[in-house]
Amino acid sequence: GAVVSQHPSRVICKSGTSVKIECRSLDFQATTMFWYRQFPKQSLMLMATSNEGSKATYEQGVEKDKFLINHASLTLSTLTVTSAHPEDSSFYICSARDPRRGYGYTFGSGTRLTVV
Amino acid sequence: AQSVTQLGSHVSVSEGALVLLRCNYSSSVPPYLFWYVQYPNQGLQLLLKYTTGATLVKGINGFEAEFKKSETSFHLTKPSAHMSDAAEYFCAVSGGRDDKIIFGKGTRLHILP
Numbered sequence: 001g002a003v004v005s006q007h008p009s010r011v012i013c014k015s016g017t018s019v020k021i022e023c024r025s026l027d028f029q030a031t032t033m034f035w036y037r038q039f040p041k042q043s044l045m046l047m048a049t050s051n052e053g054s055k056a057t058y059e060q061g062v063e064k065d066k067f068l069i070n071h072a073s074l075t076l077s078t079l080t081v082t083s084a085h086p087e088d089s090s091f092y093i094c095s096a097r098d099p100r101r102g103y104g105y106t107f108g109s110g111t112r113l114t115v116v
Numbered sequence: 117a118q119s120v121t122q123l124g125s126h127v128s129v130s131e132g133a134l135v136l137l138r139c140n141y142s143s144s145v146p147p148y149l150f151w152y153v154q155y156p157n158q159g160l161q162l163l164l165k166y167t168t169g170a171t172l173v174k175g176i177n178g179f180e181a182e183f184k185k186s187e188t189s190f191h192l193t194k195p196s197a198h199m200s201d202a203a204e205y206f207c208a209v210s211g212g213r214d215d216k217i218i219f220g221k222g223t224r225l226h227i228l229p
Contacts, residue, residue, distance in 0.1 A: 107160040
């Protein structure tokens, strides 16, 4: 149980285009999901907290107009990287907590974004 | 606010030797503490977590960690290292059940044959 599916696992896009990454909780409902970004050989940096039915809460320094987050249902949150640039290339990971299982979050398998 | 400091970005141990990965935290509220493992180009897997209660927490793959409030530490140990333990390990802290998780910078564990 407590499976989080992230799609796509890898994506290559051209500069200036937009890319959407999906995060789904497969067997539970998640009112809150988190989006992280990880640069090579570095830690996970929290980008934003995605709340179902309301606006996401962004961490300081994260451009909310560039990284659009939509949490339209209790099982799906999406992160859209708009007008992508090479510096947006990174590993993006989502996580969600299954409220039935107490504490601890389940993470998706991540999305490797490469902007060329 | 919460933060985590992991001492040592790289740790090397011989196969069969004790593994010790250090983590110190800072939290303005009683912390929830986690250790995660990450293999290359993969997501994170929870090794163990401390929320309340017993301060010695046992996790998967033979790992355990002890919450020491007086030392603000949550070090990860394993009595005998295995080659398959080579990975990146992240200590993390949360301010509560529904709070965001903040990660340390990670420690790369190398296992020497």
